[in-house]
Amino acid sequence: MQKYSGFGLLKHALSHHENWQRVWRNPKPKPRYDVIIVGGGGHGLATAYYLASVHGITNVAVLEKGYLGGGNTGRNTTIVRSNYLWDESAHLYEHALKLWEGLSQELNYNVMFSQRGVLNLGHTLQDMRDIQRRVSANRLNGIDSEVLDTQQVQELVPVMDCSPNARYPILGSSWQPRAGVARHDAVAWGYARAADALGVDMLQQCEVTDLLVEDGTVTGVETRQHGTIKAGKVGCVVAGNSGVLAKMAGFRLPIESHPLQALVSEPIKPVLDTVVMSNQVHGYISQSDKGDLVIGAGIDGYNGYGQRGSYPTIEHTVQAIVEMFPIFSRVRMNRQWGGIVDTCPDACPIISATPVENLFFNCGWGTGGFKATPGSGHVFAETLARGEASELAKPFSMFRFHDGALIDEHGAAGVAH
Amino acid sequence: MFYIYCPYCEEYREEEEFHPKGEAHIARPEDPDNCTDEEWGDYLFFRKNPRGVHHELWVHAAGCRKFFNVTRDTQSYRIYESYKIGEQPSVSA
């Protein structure tokens, strides 16, 4: 792997930047891999990277039907935080946050992780009680988390309407200073490049059309472009398409796929240097380094696989943003798009063995899995390497929906993010 | 934007008058007292979630407030039919 550095940039300037190495190879598929990862989003790529770097398993391929990072990874609003209520999820997301903190160095790729803090606003007394409870739980778990009053919120975000005259006055907020945003594409590209350097094959435009199961054990995959590819183990990390893959293997998941959309405005001068989220009016917003306002919506309530959202949802979202930020009422929106999120009944992911031997699923991250990308890949790699759930992944088995040990994160995950 | 036919009002109305309520035809277990945890889990949480033809429940929330079924393609978003509770769909995958 060609190492990136300031010096390298200067050196390549001398040859007009025409001699940069390809970021990853474009290999021919081998007939068999030890592990096949289906889905080249951030989670799949991170899994492949940690399989190679932590567990020394390098005969690995990532099969992606489109292009790397073209699913929810490249479509999300990039909020990263770990202030979840329950121990199981707090530990998982905090594990991810710690990995984020060293990720650019580890991958030698700038993922532009910016710890600008995240506010989760409270607009009612019940909101504030929930916030206090969640912040206390966070602190017991060693996660930086504070309760702010209206005055402190106003100081952090001068352009937000914090007056008592607002329709839904802001009574306070939770505040996680170590939270923030990262560049979504860079995360996919950084993991892909680092995994490729360790020998992992990135197979783009390679759609899995069937999972091959013999006597209850998975033996490989059928692909549209390259026929059969054999595998020792298969890990499915396909977000909104998890139900489709599960059906190929003959079982169902407690997951439903919904469109979730986001929009960005025209670029404007720096005006918002943190991330603001509100469950109550249902909107969340940050400003990218380019200057555009990045705004996230709620899901469409119906099941859907069309990567676009509905108009009523755009209207509700923009109403919420203008309610909080009257100053943005005349900003023009530039682009709008949708991703397909895999929502789980308890708003927690599934990182799990399945009814099929050697077949594992990592899904159900729904509206909020970007923040978990490094942690998800890390624990899923361990799960695949060991053939059983890693310590942090154990509570997230798909069989919790049979034994009832759900992890209800609807509060902390309340707003889609 | 969907334009949905309510089989009770016998009219097409805009999507915003309705709420989607998920997969249709999920029968409550016949003998709840003797269900295994697995049967309860399947009933409560596990779904078909197809990419294609889907039979789903909708409620005419801002209209007659009745529940009914819709056959809709989750990929093309084409709506094939609306039909009353207790009726069977005429379009299937």
Ligand SMILES: Cc1cc2nc3c(=O)[nH]c(=O)nc-3n(C[C@H](O)[C@H](O)[C@H](O)COP(=O)(O)OP(=O)(O)OC[C@H]3O[C@@H](n4cnc5c(N)ncnc54)[C@H](O)[C@@H]3O)c2cc1C
């Ligand atoms: C609008 C929006 C905003 C969001 N905002 C946030 C946020 O602010 N913070 C946050 O933490 N999370 C957010 N999320 C959620 C987050 O994006 C996802 O949870 C996360 O990116 C999932 O990553 P993934 O790698 O599992 O899935 P994806 O990136 O979707 O990757 C799955 C890949 O599998 C591929 N695939 C599917 N089927 C097949 C097949 N048969 N064969 C081969 N490949 C296949 C797809 O093409 C896709 O590339 C948001 C999501 C959306 C849509």
Ligand SMILES: [Zn+2]
């Ligand atoms: Zn009606």
